[in-house]
Amino acid sequence: MDSASTIRLVRELRIVDEATIKTLDQLFAGNLNDDLVDSLVTGREAPIALALYKVVQASSAGVRSFVLRFLANLCQACRTFAKEFTVEDAVEKFGSEPAAVFLDIAVQNAENVAVTSAALHLSANVIRSASGSIARYESTIQRFFGHVQTVLNVAELNANTIEYPIHACSQLVRRKAIRPYFLNSGIVEHIPRILTEACATDNSAVIQLSYETLLICWLLSFEFPCIVALHKVKIIPTIHRVLQRLQKEKCIRVALLTLRNFAEAQLKYYNLRHGTIDLGFAESVQLHVLGEINGGKGPNFFADMIGVGLVKTLWQLARRKFGDDDIAKEIEEMTTLLDQNLEQMSSFTEYKGEVQSGVLEWSPVHTSTKFWRENANKFEENNYEVLSSLRDLVVTSHNDLTLAVACYDIGELVRHHPSGRALLQLPQLANAKEKIMHLMSHKNSEVAKNALLAVQKIMVQRWEFIK
Numbered sequence: 001m002d003s004a005s006t007i008r009l010v011r012e013l014r015i016v017d018e019a020t021i022k023t024l025d026q027l028f029a030g031n032l033n034d035d036l037v038d039s040l041v042t043g044r045e046a047p048i049a050l051a052l053y054k055v056v057q058a059s060s061a062g063v064r065s066f067v068l069r070f071l072a073n074l075c076q077a078c079r080t081f082a083k084e085f086t087v088e089d090a091v092e093k094f095g096s097e098p099a100a101v102f103l104d105i106a107v108q109n110a111e112n113v114a115v116t117s118a119a120l121h122l123s124a125n126v127i128r129s130a131s132g133s134i135a136r137y138e139s140t141i142q143r144f145f146g147h148v149q150t151v152l153n154v155a156e157l158n159a160n161t162i163e164y165p166i167h168a169c170s171q172l173v174r175r176k177a178i179r180p181y182f183l184n185s186g187i188v189e190h191i192p193r194i195l196t197e198a199c200a201t202d203n204s205a206v207i208q209l210s211y212e213t214l215l216i217c218w219l220l221s222f223e224f225p226c227i228v229a230l231h232k233v234k235i236i237p238t239i240h241r242v243l244q245r246l247q248k249e250k251c252i253r254v255a256l257l258t259l260r261n262f263a264e265a266q267l268k269y270y271n272l273r274h275g276t277i278d279l280g281f282a283e284s285v286q287l288h289v290l291g292e293i294n295g296g297k298g299p300n301f302f303a304d305m306i307g308v309g310l311v312k313t314l315w316q317l318a319r320r321k322f323g324d325d326d327i328a329k330e331i332e333e334m335t336t337l338l339d340q341n342l343e344q345m346s347s348f349t350e351y352k353g354e355v356q357s358g359v360l361e362w363s364p365v366h367t368s369t370k371f372w373r374e375n376a377n378k379f380e381e382n383n384y385e386v387l388s389s390l391r392d393l394v395v396t397s398h399n400d401l402t403l404a405v406a407c408y409d410i411g412e413l414v415r416h417h418p419s420g421r422a423l424l425q426l427p428q429l430a431n432a433k434e435k436i437m438h439l440m441s442h443k444n445s446e447v448a449k450n451a452l453l454a455v456q457k458i459m460v461q462r463w464e465f466i467k
Contacts, residue, residue: 002066003028009059010051020047028070032077041078048074049084053094057101061115068105068118075125082122086130099126100140107147117164120144124168128175141178144168145185152190157198163209166194170212173219182220188229191217192238199242207248214242214254221261224286231293236262236304243313249324252317256330259310262301263337265290269299295359302341306364311338342368348375355389358397360405366412376416387413388428395435400444407436407447411454421458433458 006028010021023040027048030036041048052074055067075082085098106119123144127137134141148165169187172178182188191213199210217235220226239255246252269290293299305311314335322328342364351365365371379387390413393406410432414421424433436458439451 002063005063006052006055006059006067009055009063013051013054013058015054016047016051020044020051024048024051027074032070032073034077037074037078037081041074041081045078045081045084049081050094053085053098056105057095061112064105065112065115065118068102068115068122072118072121072125075122080129082125082129083131085122085126097136097140099123099137100143102126103140103144103147107143110151113160113164117167120164120168121171124171127178128171134175134177141172141181142185144172145181145187148187149185152187152194157190157193159198159201159206159209162194162198163205163212166209166212166216170215173216176223179220179223179226182216183226183229188220188226189233191230192233192235195238195242207246207251210242210246211248211251211254214239214251214258218254218258218261221258221265224265224289227262227265227299228289228292231262231299231301236301237308240305240308240310240313243310243317249322249327252322253324253327253330256327256334259305260330260334262299263305263334266299266301273298300363302338303363306338306342307362311335311342314338348378351375352386355386355393358393358402359399360393360402360409362401362405366405366409372412372416376413377418379413379417384426384428387423387426391429391432394432394439400442400447403439403442404444404446404450407439407450407454410436411450411457414454415457424458 003025007021007025010016010024023044026040027036052067052071056064056071059067085094087093091097100123102119102123106116106123109115109119123140127134127141127144130137148169151162151165154161169182173182194213195210199206199213217230217239220230236259239258242255243252246255265287269287272284272287290299314331318328318331318335351371354360354363354365360366390406390409393402394410397403397406410429414423417423423429436451436454439447440455442448442451
């Protein structure tokens with residue numbers, strides 16, 4: 001029996017008194033819960049931590065596994081217990097650095113799930129619980145993320161293999177000072193894969209893995225450099241797919257909170273640029289890193305969310321009854337934010353600015369029937385200035401995405417403007433029709449498809465009859 005072997009070994013080591021040994025015996029015999037821990041552990045944390053740590057180092061594989069799992073459960077039941085391993089004289093008291101030793105055990109026993117899961121949990125909890133600076137754990141933290149990177153850097157992710165490293169990461173990410181390590185180690189790059197490949201089913205273990213991965217995303221999204229990294233790996237479409245698929249409330253809540261942080265970051269960025277908010281120096285400097293996004297044009301998270309269909313998904317979620325009232329509140333607030341920004345992004349001024357920048361993307365304005373219906377006549381302003389710029393993009397641009405969007409836009413303008421295809425006779429659209437017809441055979445399928453669609457709209461006399 002592992003508990004009896006543990007007690008026997010503690011006695012042999014002669015490092016704690018008999019009262020502590022009796023306390024351990026009582027803990028092993030009961031179910032670890034808050035009441036039991038409070039009644040038996042309080043005031044004896046230090047000798048209990050020392051006894052169990054020494055057993056981990058001196059015991060056989062079976063006893064070590066038992067004690068590690070017990071220690072992990074004890075840290076879970078008593079949130080302050082892990083602090084016993086972080087005291088300033090920990091190396092002198094325990095004979096080694098506990099966080100580093102727990103990590104070594106996890107790495108050396110990677111094939112033993114029971115051992116490595118408990119040891120990783122303990123290493124992460126010790127580092128997370130440390131007071132003051134984490135400088136003394138620099139080497140251990142780097143090795144921790146190196147181990148996680150090794151686990152994740154495989155051709156095919158398996159939920160059973162990665163759930164424990166991700167659980168440990170979800171503990172560490174709660175410590176603000178450790179979040180930059182998620183960037184430097186490359187862990188962020190694996191998050192979309194985890195949420196799509198490893199979380200493809202809905203069993204309880206996978207739901208917990210999804211939740212903890214989303215929790216990592218959410219806590220990272222409080223840091224502007226982390227937002228930049230998450231945007232690079234296209235986290236918004238990934239989270240949207242999670243919202244469409246998962247039913248578990250805790251997953252939906254954290255996914256929505258993550259998107260909220262992205263939305264608020266964009267609002268802060270543009271308010272700072274326009275001088276409508278006053279932030280502290282440090283936050284202002286950090287916020288400016290968002291300017292790197294979209295090739296230096298700055299964040300456009302609202303457009304990303306609208307573009308993947310989040311408005312519709314939020315509407316569908318709003319029809320559900322949730323036990324957690326905060327979810328309904330988050331859905332309502334996100335819907336309001338998106339509606340407000342959709343109205344702003346659909347303005348003709350915004351569209352004009354994009355066309356005259358010379359670079360077009362599939363922002364919501366291009367595919368909004370409401371925009372084209374309400375703004376078609378505005379293309380006549382300033383001697384068809386915007387129309388002329390749009391024609392120049394079709395005729396001269398070498399960017400495939402810009403060509404595809406420009407072809408689509410000309411088709412939509414012909415469709416909605418009262419003059420219809422007669423617009424093509426204007427000098428401002430000289431050679432546009434011929435160029436679009438030529439682009440129907442473009443090597444890029446998206447360009448060819450949108451050129452064909454534009455030609456169809458140009459050739460149809462009355463668009464309302466086409467299906």
